[in-house]
Amino acid sequence: MNTLDIIVFFVYIVGIAVFGGSFFKKTKTSSSYTVGNNDIPGWVITMSIFATFVSSISYLALPGNAYQSNWNAFVFSLSLPIASYIAARFFVPLYRKVNSPSAYTFMEQRYGPWARVYVSFCYLLTQLMRIGTILYLLALTLNAIAGWDITTIIILTGLVVTLYSMLGGISAVLWTDAIQGIILIAGAVVCVGYILFSMPEGPSQVIQVALDNEKFGLGSFNLDLSQPTFWVVLVYGIFINLQNYGIDQNYVQRYMASKSDKEAQRSALMGGLLYVPISALFLFIGTALYAYYQSAATLPVELQGENMSDRVFPYFIVNVLPAGVSGLLVASIFAAGMSTISTSFNSSATVFLTDYYNKFVKKPVTDKQRMRVLYISSTVICVLGIAIAIAMINVKSALDAWWKLASIFSGGMLGLFLLAIFSRHKNSIGAIVGVIAGLMVILWLSLSNIFLGPESLGNSFHTYLTIVFGTVTIFLVGFLVSLIGKKKINVG
Structure with missing residues (x-):
C-alpha cells in the first residue's frame, strides 16, 4: 500500500470512529443504548441488517469461491428470500409483541428460565468466537496487504470498534453499519468496473471466458445428499438463514429498534433481499478475476495452486488497482468486518444485561447501574474477543x-x-x-x-x-x- 492508500484507509477508520462516537449524547439510558430512541429511519435499519450479514469472510470468500469453481455458492443467496419472508411473517411480529430487547425472553415465557439461559449462553459463546474470528481474518488480510503486525492490527481494530459502539450504542452501530454497507458495495462496483475495462477485448470477454469454462454453473441438480448439490445448498441456506433472520439477537435487536411493526417486517425482508444481488456481485468479481488472469495478466506462481484462490483478490487489490482505489477496497473489507463486530459487541452486552443481570439481580436497579453493566460487559467482550483472535494465530486446531x-x-x-x-x-x-x-x-x-x-x-x-x-x-x-x-x- 502506498501513501495515498494508507491515507484513504485511515481517513475511513477515524471517520467511522468519530461519527459513531457522535451519538453519545443520544445514548444516556439503557433503553436508548439497546434499542434506540425510536428515531432510526427504516432504510438505515435495512442497510444495517444487510451489513451485519455481509462479513469480511463473505467479501473475500465469495470471489475466491467463484474464481476456483463456479456459482454454486449463489444458491445459498437464493434461499434468503424464503428465509427472510418466514422471519418477517412469523418471527418479527412475535418479538415486537413480546417487546423485550432480548430475543430470548420469549423462550422463558414458553419453557421456563432454563430455555432462556440455554439459548442466551449459546449465543454469547458463539458471538465471542465470531468476534475473534473476524478480528483475526481482518488482521490476516491487512498483514498480507500492508505487512503490518497481526497482533497490533487485532488490538487496534478491536479497540476502535468497541469505542464507537460503546459511546453511541445501537444508534451508532446502525448508522455506521449503513455507511459501511454503502462503502462495501461501492468498493465492489469499482472493482468490477476496473476489471471489465481492463480486458484486452473489452467487457464482453469476461462473459465469454466464463461461459467457455462453465463458471456460471449453480452446481449439480441430482439428489446426492453427500455432495453440495443445488438442492443441498438451497435447503442448508433456508435453515441457516432462518436461524440468522429468525432467532439471532443481532437481527432481533434491529427489529425492536424499528419505528413500527410494518417497518420492522419491511427491513427484515429487504435486508435479506438486498444480499442476493450483492452476493452475485461478489461472485462476479471472482469470475471476472478468473477471466482477467486468463487473458490480461498472469498470477505469480505461488498463487496458482489449487488452494490459493482466496488470496487472488487481495493480490489484485494491492498490485493491480490504482493508488487510492486500493485503499478504498481495503476499507471496504474492513467495513464488512467492523459492521459485524460492532453488532456483536452491542448485542452481546444487551443479552448479558437483559437475560442475566436484570433477571438474577433481585435488588432495585437504577438505569445508571444498567448503563454501567452495558459498558463493563462491552469492555469484557472486547478483551475476550481480542484474546481469542490473538490465540487463533497459533491455535488453529x-x-x-x-x-x-x-x-x-x-x-x-x-x-x-x-x-x-x-x-x-x-x-x-x-x-x-x-x-x-x-x-x-x-x-x-x-x-x-x-x-x-x-x-x-x-x-x-x-x-x-x-x-x-x-x-x-x-x-x-x-x-x-x-x-x-x-x-x-x-x-x-
Missing part, C-alpha cells in the same frame, strides 16, 4: 474444534425456537427431550467420521445437512413428546 461445537449450539437454538413458535403445547419436558435428541443427531453427524470411520452412515450426508437434520429432530421429537404428555394428562 482448537479453532476448528470449537466451530464444530458452535454449529451444535446453533442447531439446538433454531430447533427449540421453531418448536416454541409453531407448537401449541407448552411442555418443558418435551422441549428438553427434543433438544437432547437433536444434539445427539448433530454430534453423530459431526463426529461419526472420527469415531466410526469414513464408511459410517453419518458420512453419507454432506456437512451442510447437519443443522437441517438436527433442527428437524428437535422439532419433531419435542412436538411428539409434548403431544404424548398432553394425552396422558388428559387421560389421567
Whole structure:
C-alpha cells in the first residue's frame, strides 16, 4: 500500500470512529443504548441488517469461491428470500409483541428460565468466537496487504470498534453499519468496473471466458445428499438463514429498534433481499478475476495452486488497482468486518444485561447501574474477543474444534425456537427431550467420521445437512413428546 492508500484507509477508520462516537449524547439510558430512541429511519435499519450479514469472510470468500469453481455458492443467496419472508411473517411480529430487547425472553415465557439461559449462553459463546474470528481474518488480510503486525492490527481494530459502539450504542452501530454497507458495495462496483475495462477485448470477454469454462454453473441438480448439490445448498441456506433472520439477537435487536411493526417486517425482508444481488456481485468479481488472469495478466506462481484462490483478490487489490482505489477496497473489507463486530459487541452486552443481570439481580436497579453493566460487559467482550483472535494465530486446531461445537449450539437454538413458535403445547419436558435428541443427531453427524470411520452412515450426508437434520429432530421429537404428555394428562 502506498501513501495515498494508507491515507484513504485511515481517513475511513477515524471517520467511522468519530461519527459513531457522535451519538453519545443520544445514548444516556439503557433503553436508548439497546434499542434506540425510536428515531432510526427504516432504510438505515435495512442497510444495517444487510451489513451485519455481509462479513469480511463473505467479501473475500465469495470471489475466491467463484474464481476456483463456479456459482454454486449463489444458491445459498437464493434461499434468503424464503428465509427472510418466514422471519418477517412469523418471527418479527412475535418479538415486537413480546417487546423485550432480548430475543430470548420469549423462550422463558414458553419453557421456563432454563430455555432462556440455554439459548442466551449459546449465543454469547458463539458471538465471542465470531468476534475473534473476524478480528483475526481482518488482521490476516491487512498483514498480507500492508505487512503490518497481526497482533497490533487485532488490538487496534478491536479497540476502535468497541469505542464507537460503546459511546453511541445501537444508534451508532446502525448508522455506521449503513455507511459501511454503502462503502462495501461501492468498493465492489469499482472493482468490477476496473476489471471489465481492463480486458484486452473489452467487457464482453469476461462473459465469454466464463461461459467457455462453465463458471456460471449453480452446481449439480441430482439428489446426492453427500455432495453440495443445488438442492443441498438451497435447503442448508433456508435453515441457516432462518436461524440468522429468525432467532439471532443481532437481527432481533434491529427489529425492536424499528419505528413500527410494518417497518420492522419491511427491513427484515429487504435486508435479506438486498444480499442476493450483492452476493452475485461478489461472485462476479471472482469470475471476472478468473477471466482477467486468463487473458490480461498472469498470477505469480505461488498463487496458482489449487488452494490459493482466496488470496487472488487481495493480490489484485494491492498490485493491480490504482493508488487510492486500493485503499478504498481495503476499507471496504474492513467495513464488512467492523459492521459485524460492532453488532456483536452491542448485542452481546444487551443479552448479558437483559437475560442475566436484570433477571438474577433481585435488588432495585437504577438505569445508571444498567448503563454501567452495558459498558463493563462491552469492555469484557472486547478483551475476550481480542484474546481469542490473538490465540487463533497459533491455535488453529482448537479453532476448528470449537466451530464444530458452535454449529451444535446453533442447531439446538433454531430447533427449540421453531418448536416454541409453531407448537401449541407448552411442555418443558418435551422441549428438553427434543433438544437432547437433536444434539445427539448433530454430534453423530459431526463426529461419526472420527469415531466410526469414513464408511459410517453419518458420512453419507454432506456437512451442510447437519443443522437441517438436527433442527428437524428437535422439532419433531419435542412436538411428539409434548403431544404424548398432553394425552396422558388428559387421560389421567
